Amino acid sequence: MTLQKETADPGQPTVPAVTTAAGIELLGVRHRYGPTLALDVDDLAVPHGSLTVIVGPSGCGKSTLLSVVAGLLSPGEGRVRIGGTDVTDTAPGGRGLAMVFQDYALYPHLSVAANIGFGMRLEARHSRGAGPGRAEIDRRVDEVSAQLGLAGLLERRPAQLSGGQRQRVALARAIVRRRPVLLLDEPLSSLDAQLRAQARTELARLHRELGATLVMVTHDQSEALSIATHLIVMRAGRVVQAAAPDEVYRRPHDEFVATFVGSPPMNVLDHDRARWGWRPADGVVLGDGDTPEVDAMVLDGTVDVVEFAGHDRLVHCRSREGRWSFTEPIASRRAVGDHVRVSIAARDLHRFDPGTGRRIGSRA
Template sequence: MTLVLDGVRVTHGATEVLHGVDLAVARDELLVVLGPSGAGKSTLLRVVAGLQPLAAGRVAIGGRDVTRLRPGRRNVAMVFQTYALFPHLTAADNIAFGLIVRDTPKAEARERAHRAATVVGCAHLLDRRPGQLSGGERQRVALARALVREPDVFLLDEPLSNLDAELRVEMRAELKALHGRVGGMMLHVTHDQVEALVLGDRIAVLRAGRIEQVGTPDEIWRTPATTFVARFVGSPPMNLLPADGPLPGLASTGQVIGVRPAAVRLGADGVAATVERVEVVGEDAHAYLRLGEHPMVARIPAADRPAPGAQVRVAVREADVHVFDAVTGQRV
């Protein structure tokens, strides 16, 4: 069982939203589509769900071409950012709703709803209505509603973005564990790089309707394919400097070097720099430097942070340098 998007194009009038996207999700894989607002992430989900017509391309699920099939015949389930629960129904009825409208016997629908609720940890909430539930509880109900249908593909549209930071971490772990228990293909979209790196078996980085890179979290982090991926995945973002900039000899003319802030070393040797400001983040500090006309960020232990205005020296090991083409932004 696989999900395949082949040359998918979507247009809104004269505007092309998705530019010939090719993407495949393997059996029992959780693939995260990561990108900024406006990248086309939700449009991609709507294409798979059958809610968005195509200008070109095809969608196949399990080898079956579903491009022209109605949403109800695709056997996919979607979890929305806003939960989309019926406020007048109990959690049990919300979970079972999709089964009931498909003429599943009520007793069977109730039993399947209870099983799904047990899997996601909300069986004790089945008699409550959405207004009586917290954000995390409503999200569990929404997940159970998708799970109860036993779909071929789970589509998750930024399902954790409305939760507070602590609950988001908790639900992230539970979602990863849920996928480990039930398997299936999951296509999860988010703008949160940490969420993508933690959840994804693989990550597809989407920018302005085009796939920039597909790879494991480790590949995305260690070998970004473009300068966009290098800057988008990482906090603080990767430093990008011209080859003829303040760190010469690390790349050729017409190239750009990239250095993760954690790889920037402050010490007695190296290139002179001025500390413009320092941000302390727990045990780390982000030192914002100026090397001539070029800015650079170093992530260092908070205990070793220099004072703003201090003169320091910056060194980078050649092994820690990423090299990109200055025109295309592609990794060299």
């Protein structure tokens, strides 16, 4: 495979892309832990070549779904397909994928170089000469190490690395095998905020270069929105919504998705004999004499809390309808106890069914 070069830096090697990308399908998949139904997926498709991120509250089945795809768990019911091939009964090693675990699962007695090349050496041993040779393994390890900034750390042991460095070693070990599917289970959870931000950018860049299907589990919905090309929202073992991130954000399937995806979360309350939701950024403060738009919802409230959010302020209010919030510029001098009158345009309102929580339209 010809090594590609980045336009911005001809001397920096890029990760060789996989030859094909594979989509993933789960059809009627059920998995139980004892009497508990942990996973209940009727029909889910992960687009080939996508960076798909799975989000949801703790215990909703995210990691279980990933383990079923990987073959680490066998579903009690249903079928799993990768690249159009039924792999339900195929061992993990035969599914054409690689996985990065939450704890990185590095071998403490092996060097960085040995950890990265471990899977390929194992493959070569079991394939009786059909797998990559030693020279090819060393070449691939050098390429990926250079790309991920590990070239100077190849002789170190995992205990001598920082959390961010260990995370990159785990990624390198998965990437170096050039599998069409890469599964990542909370790969950034042990990193501090600054390293997480850097790693998110790195993952998005790697996805573009690899051309593989990446499926990542995270509990951080802001992280998911920032890098995903396809977003899956789960709750209680079920897929609530699967779509492009902007579609999930702009047209949430139900009240749960609306309040779970997005930071700060969507406001939802009862007003004018209906249940309405809106994003805090869509609230507009009305001054004395200001007239709201036609069909806008207008709330009169009292400021409870003002949060400094860096680029703006998040103002929490209470009114007869309940508690809600809106954002305004950092220069605002809003104070606790102030009275505010806030307008939300009809086009920014989401209407939810009070019984089922399903989104049933807007006010516009």
